[in-house]
Amino acid sequence: MYDELIVSPRVLLGPGPSEANARVLKAMTTPMLGYLDTEFVQVMGDTVGLLRRVFGTENRLTLPVSGTGTAGMEAALANVVEPGDAVIVGVKGYFGERIADIAARCGGIVTKVETEWGTHIPAEKIAEVVAKVSTPKLVALVHGETSTGVLQPLKDAIEIAHQNGALFLADCVTSLGGQPVDMDALDIDIAYSCTQKCLAGPPGLSPISFSDRAVDVIRNRKTPIQSFYLDMTLLENYWHGEKEKRRYHHTVSISLIYALREALRVVLEEGLDVRYKRHVHNARALLAGAKAIGLQPAAEEGYRAPMLTTLRIPDGIDDATIRTRLIADYGIEIGAGLGVFAGKAWRIGLMGESSNEKNVMLVLSALEKLLIESGHRVERGSAVHAASHVYAV
Amino acid sequence: MYDELIVSPRVLLGPGPSEANARVLKAMTTPMLGYLDTEFVQVMGDTVGLLRRVFGTENRLTLPVSGTGTAGMEAALANVVEPGDAVIVGVKGYFGERIADIAARCGGIVTKVETEWGTHIPAEKIAEVVAKVSTPKLVALVHGETSTGVLQPLKDAIEIAHQNGALFLADCVTSLGGQPVDMDALDIDIAYSCTQKCLAGPPGLSPISFSDRAVDVIRNRKTPIQSFYLDMTLLENYWHGEKEKRRYHHTVSISLIYALREALRVVLEEGLDVRYKRHVHNARALLAGAKAIGLQPAAEEGYRAPMLTTLRIPDGIDDATIRTRLIADYGIEIGAGLGVFAGKAWRIGLMGESSNEKNVMLVLSALEKLLIESGHRVERGSAVHAASHVYAV
Numbered sequence: 001m002y003d004e005l006i007v008s009p010r011v012l013l014g015p016g017p018s019e020a021n022a023r024v025l026k027a028m029t030t031p032m033l034g035y036l037d038t039e040f041v042q043v044m045g046d047t048v049g050l051l052r053r054v055f056g057t058e059n060r061l062t063l064p065v066s067g068t069g070t071a072g073m074e075a076a077l078a079n080v081v082e083p084g085d086a087v088i089v090g091v092k093g094y095f096g097e098r099i100a101d102i103a104a105r106c107g108g109i110v111t112k113v114e115t116e117w118g119t120h121i122p123a124e125k126i127a128e129v130v131a132k133v134s135t136p137k138l139v140a141l142v143h144g145e146t147s148t149g150v151l152q153p154l155k156d157a158i159e160i161a162h163q164n165g166a167l168f169l170a171d172c173v174t175s176l177g178g179q180p181v182d183m184d185a186l187d188i189d190i191a192y193s194c195t196q197k198c199l200a201g202p203p204g205l206s207p208i209s210f211s212d213r214a215v216d217v218i219r220n221r222k223t224p225i226q227s228f229y230l231d232m233t234l235l236e237n238y239w240h241g242e243k244e245k246r247r248y249h250h251t252v253s254i255s256l257i258y259a260l261r262e263a264l265r266v267v268l269e270e271g272l273d274v275r276y277k278r279h280v281h282n283a284r285a286l287l288a289g290a291k292a293i294g295l296q297p298a299a300e301e302g303y304r305a306p307m308l309t310t311l312r313i314p315d316g317i318d319d320a321t322i323r324t325r326l327i328a329d330y331g332i333e334i335g336a337g338l339g340v341f342a343g344k345a346w347r348i349g350l351m352g353e354s355s356n357e358k359n360v361m362l363v364l365s366a367l368e369k370l371l372i373e374s375g376h377r378v379e380r381g382s383a384v385h386a387a388s389h390v391y392a393v
Numbered sequence: 394m395y396d397e398l399i400v401s402p403r404v405l406l407g408p409g410p411s412e413a414n415a416r417v418l419k420a421m422t423t424p425m426l427g428y429l430d431t432e433f434v435q436v437m438g439d440t441v442g443l444l445r446r447v448f449g450t451e452n453r454l455t456l457p458v459s460g461t462g463t464a465g466m467e468a469a470l471a472n473v474v475e476p477g478d479a480v481i482v483g484v485k486g487y488f489g490e491r492i493a494d495i496a497a498r499c500g501g502i503v504t505k506v507e508t509e510w511g512t513h514i515p516a517e518k519i520a521e522v523v524a525k526v527s528t529p530k531l532v533a534l535v536h537g538e539t540s541t542g543v544l545q546p547l548k549d550a551i552e553i554a555h556q557n558g559a560l561f562l563a564d565c566v567t568s569l570g571g572q573p574v575d576m577d578a579l580d581i582d583i584a585y586s587c588t589q590k591c592l593a594g595p596p597g598l599s600p601i602s603f604s605d606r607a608v609d610v611i612r613n614r615k616t617p618i619q620s621f622y623l624d625m626t627l628l629e630n631y632w633h634g635e636k637e638k639r640r641y642h643h644t645v646s647i648s649l650i651y652a653l654r655e656a657l658r659v660v661l662e663e664g665l666d667v668r669y670k671r672h673v674h675n676a677r678a679l680l681a682g683a684k685a686i687g688l689q690p691a692a693e694e695g696y697r698a699p700m701l702t703t704l705r706i707p708d709g710i711d712d713a714t715i716r717t718r719l720i721a722d723y724g725i726e727i728g729a730g731l732g733v734f735a736g737k738a739w740r741i742g743l744m745g746e747s748s749n750e751k752n753v754m755l756v757l758s759a760l761e762k763l764l765i766e767s768g769h770r771v772e773r774g775s776a777v778h779a780a781s782h783v784y785a786v
Contacts, residue, residue, distance in 0.1 A: 002439050002658055005651055007423055007432050017425045017647060028421040028648060030400055032410045032595065034726045039400050046395050066597065067460045067622060070643040074622045102621045196644060202425065204459065204597055204646030226619050228495045229460060229467045248731070250463040251589060253597030253649070254410060255421060258398055265395055333427045338641070 010327075011354075013363055014335035015146045015308060016174070017196035017203050018351035020259075024201050027262035028255045035251050044239060047257055050264035054176060054199075054272070055191060055209050057183035061232060062209040063239040064260055065192070066252050069173040072192030072206025074102050075230035076169055077140075080190065080214060082223050083107030085137035088130055088166070090114075090121045090157070094147035094339045095171060099140050106226065108137075117340040118148050118310070120303040123156035136166040137217075143181070144174030147338040149299040149310035149347060151179065158187055167214055173197065176207065177267050178279045178307040178351060189214040195256070198279070198307055200352030201263035204256045279306040282355045285390035286348060289364040292386035293371055293378045298345040307351045310337075312344065314376055319343050322370050330366045360387055403720075404747075406756055407728035408539045408701060409567070410589035410596050411744035413652075417594050420655035421648045428644050437632060440650055443657035447569060447592075447665070448584060448602050450576035454625060455602040456632040457653055458585070459645050462566040465585030465599025467495050468623035469562055470533075473583065473607060475616050476500030478530035481523055481559070483507075483514045483550070487540035487732045488564060492533050499619065501530070510733040511541050511703070513696040516549035529559040530610075536574070537567030540731040542692040542703035542740060544572065551580055560607055566590065569600065570660050571672045571700040571744060582607040588649070591672070591700055593745030594656035597649045672699040675748045678783035679741060682757035685779035686764055686771045691738040700744045703730075705737065707769055712736050715763050723759045753780055 012019045033040040052062050065075045077099070081087055087108035089100040092115045100110045113129045115121050121141065130136055139161035144151050154170055161168040167189040172181050176191075178198030183191050189211040196203035210218070210232065218225075218232060225231045229250065238249040267275060283306035287297060290311050298310035313319050319336065323346070326332040335347030348363060350356075364383035372378055405412045426433040445455050458468045470492070474480055480501035482493040485508045493503045506522045508514050514534065523529055532554035537544050547563055554561040560582040565574050569584075571591030576584050582604040589596035603611070603625065611618075611625060618624045622643065631642040660668060676699035680690060683704050691703035706712050712729065716739075719725040728740030741756060743749075757776035765771055 001661075002443060002654070004658075005420055005423055005436065005654060007426055007436075009424060010426060010430070012425055012427065014427050016644060017427065020425050020648075025422040025424075025648075027398055028595075029418045030398055031402060031418075032405055032413050032589070033400055033403060034405065034407050034410065035596075037403070037720075037726065043398065043400075050395060067464065068643045068646065071460065071622050074620060098621070105617055105619050105621055194644065196425075196647075202421075202646065202648035203428075203644045204649055224498055226498050227467060228491070228498055229464050250461045251409060251587065251596045253461065253595065253646075254589075255413075255418075255595035255652075256597055256646070256649070259648075261395070261398060265397075268394075327430075333430065 009331050011330065011332045011359060011362060013348050013350065013354055013359060014333045015347050015349050016194065016351060018200055018349060018354040020202050021200045021263060021266050021353050023266060024259045024263045027258045030258045032254055035254065036248065040254065041246065043257060043261060047261045047264065048239065050261065050268065051207050054264060054267060055181055055183045056185060057209050059209045059211055060240060061215050061236055063235060064205040064207045064257065065230060066250065067206055068203050069194035069206050071230065072208045073099060073171060074227065075208055075232065076190045076192050077102050077106050078227045078230055079218050079225055079232045080138060080167060081106040081108040082221055084109060086111065086133045086135060088113060088133060088136050088139045090126065090141040092119060092121050092148060092150060093117055093142065093145040095142045095145055099171065118150065118298050119300045120150050120152050123160065126157050127160045130160055130164050136164055138167045138169055140169040142171040144305040144307065146174045146308060147341060149305050149308045150303050151175065151305035154186055154188065162187065167217060174305065174308060177275065179276055183209060195260055195263065197351045199263045199267060201259045202256060204253055205260055279350065279355050282350045282357065282360050283309055285387040286350060286360045286364065288390050289360065289383035289387035292382040293368050294376065298341065307349060307355065309348045310341065310345045311348065313346060317371065317374050317376060321374065325370050326366055330362065332363055332366055334363065357391060402724050404723065404725045404752060404755060406741050406743065406747055406752060407726045408740050408742050409587065409744060411593055411742060411747040413595050414593045414656060414659050414746050416659060417652045417656045420651045423651045425647055428647065429641065433647065434639065436650060436654060440654045440657065441632065443654065443661065444600050447657060447660060448574055448576045449578060450602050452576065452602045452604055453633060454608050454629055456628060457598040457600045457650065458623060459643065460599055461596050462587035462599050464623065465601045466492060466564060467620065468601055468625065469583045469585050470495050470499050471620045471623055472611050472618055472625045473531060473560060474499040474501040475614055477502060479504065479526045479528060481506060481526060481529050481532045483519065483534040485512060485514050485541060485543060486510055486535065486538040488535045488538055492535065492564065511543065511691045512693045513543050513545050516553065519550050520553045523553055523557050529557055531560045531562055533562040535564040537698040537700065539567045539701060540734060542698050542701040543696050544568065544698035547579055547581065555580065560610060567698060567701060570668065572669055576602060588653055588656065590744045592656045592660060594652045595649060597646055598653055672743065672748050675743045675750065675753050676702055678780040679743060679753045679757065681783045682753065682776035682780035685775040686761050687769065691734065700742060700748065702741045703734065703738045704741065706739060710764065710767050710769060714767065718763050719759055723755065725756055725759055727756065750784060
């Protein structure tokens, strides 16, 4: 009734999943181990050690939550926010809204700092709102906003949060492994990410890390954490308990942890700085090519996330037609606009393995051809020509 | 700094993960697809169709939650339980306690129906407690209790729940794919499971299904669902939305869904009835062999879960010594006792692929040898002899 699974090859240039590294896929065929097997405990330790390096932290409470990025978001909020706590959330796109939604479900009293989609949130605006809120518990910002392609500066906001006695949370779902997070250097209290974007693994885990300051807040809660599955005090016992104190909490995703360990090895073999520069370089080439064929960036200059380029869909061009043809003729997936950008912008991800010159040239060539066919006036070869200039430097 | 991952081969006879089918591991090397790719939408549809057959249901709201069994437990409770709701939980082991814990974190007022570890909960006892609770919202029972190896009869309890206007929830984490769940025939309202036990896949997903009656309860909630990640009204849009109404919620675990689809194909190729009988047959042989070397079952006769046999550790035998030697000399993992059974019983899982004659003979031989070495008085060859009799029939 159901045949063997056979899928068409795809060039994944959407907002994630990106193309998983072949070594990572192979790691998932490693036979199962029990969740308390000493060999698996070693794998867990390795994975946490590697994660700390990518997060730029020595935080003890660092581990992959057994769920996708949104599970990490929920774990971050459910552990520190108690009913009645004041939470300040920067909203400049879809995922800022999601943080606000989840913080409210945790009983938080949410105040939003909003700016237009495609822009960053200025530090002064955050300072202004924080000053008006009495005893803010948490200030939360999305680092790389996946819906708009904006990379939010964090430094000043972190200082504002701490000066006002609040914890600082950074959503690094899109940024981790593609741009520096530097958790300890910046003094971020809570950061979480995913595995299927710049880390080039399969989706299903959410790396998360809490500073000692955040751990203190969790230990001093007055109410129980509303989620058992995401209760960090219980997860800490399982991931970081010494010998007999290492206690079963739930059966973690063994195969995905094998995959994450391998993905992180690949990341660190390349080197973080090299990897960050690669993301910037390919994004620059993509944008140069895109502009040459009349596709304007939807994100504010100076605040563009190199792993996700948003481009305004030109007047007269049908969003769905282009995306359908990209898949049908080239197997290329790019992201549709989300929320305010639905039908108005495309999201081209160059994340992890997917961030390479081959993909840049391919997607530009394909877009140029399809735009010309759609009646968009462009000089032939201009996208590749412009991108080549970037690569020639 | 970190080498390639190489793990020792294991014979997985614990409480799960069981040995993943090789076809299932291979399926995880399938390249990524986008989470809204039409080909992936087809994979999702296939998976749900296959899941419905294993659950024995036509429930529309059937899908794999992106987390392990405990995430399914939390999804089940968080969606139907509102603050102040009366929840009746059968507690005959560790996982019944966990249901009670999570229901309380959802704001439920929990009344437990408790019996001794190793026994089932008689229907009369449930009826008695339900009668004392005014307007019970939910009655929850663990089908296969992973901590004790008891398989709880559900039929009478389901009638009691419905006669009193309550929903009925069955935790099928250990039973699904190993013994009939028959959701529709029994009129179970909510059931969830995991992928790494009798379905013989990797851990990381929790198949769940809600009856129309349960869906009505969710639709008529007065308070928001406290979890966004596990909010079934949002997950339903993603998994079951028609065309444009299919809306992004979170990036699901693509590779694990490939794996689950393949695991379910393997299950249905074998045939559910054949699979259930295989589990019963191998458990019978294991128990016959175990008794022959003086290992007595810890679960009540007539209520033993065939996928998980609990055996009392004889006086004078050191729990850890035997388990350590099993791993070191044979690569065999059996489960330690949990909770009340810690240090007092072993849990031998014969789940999914792991349930076969080869494993039964191997674990019996190994146990016999190690027990004799530990000074336990047994006639040599008696375990294999007794098990052989069962297979000879």
